[in-house]
């Protein structure tokens with residue numbers, strides 16, 4: 001009994017195991033672990049990065065009214081606004097705010113953007129659907145409301161951004177201003193019916209050209 005086991009085991013097993021097992025068992029595990037670790041790190045970094053976007057918006061909104069935050073509040077507000085613009089507006093109004101000729105009005109140098117701040121806020125809160133003139137050109141398209149999808153802080157950020165981008169030089173607005181504007185009208189009142197109705201709310205003269213005036217009324 002003890003003789004037969006002593007003859008077979010010491011000679012066969014150590015040789016086989018030392019040759020094959022380290023290669024077959026150990027190699028695949030580190031690669032797999034590394035892949036999982038890399039995926040976790042990448043996911044963690046992405047999560048941090050995407051959460052930091054919300055924090056920037058919150059920080060900006062908080063520090064517009066209070067002032068305990070070290071970050072420049074205007075800068076944080078504008079970078080949040082730029083991201084919101086890219087996500088919600090740029091497909092139509094274009095990244096440079098130029099619009100699309102005969103279809104989408106420009107935001108650059110538009111009195112609805114750089115004039116009284118209630119105009120861009122009311123346009124975003126309720127949408128617009130009717131004839132209007134921007135920089136002398138008539139438009140009669142439709143823009144949906146953002147009042148349901150964007151909160152007061154987000155509307156403040158994106159309106160502040162378009163009032164200051166591309167050479168526009170109007171003052172930013174804060175979330176409490178948007179909240180006041182939101183309280184002025186029913187949230188489901190429907191879109192503004194064009195420049196003429198906006199004039200009654202914002203005081204911005206509609207200045208409809210003869211073309212759009214003909215479209216507006218018989």
Ligand code: HEC
Nearest residue numbers: 088089092105106107110112128129130139140141142143
């Ligand atoms: C689906 C396309 C579309 C999207 C997206 C869109 N708009 Fe508009 N926007 C329009 C159209 C069309 C008009 C003109 C409506 C009309 O003629 O009655 C307009 C008008 C405006 C006006 C008033 C006219 C002017 O040029 O100054 C402002 C301000 C404005 N949009 C801002 C924004 C902002 C800010 C966003 C993003 C939060 C946005 N829009 C998203 C299509 C769009």
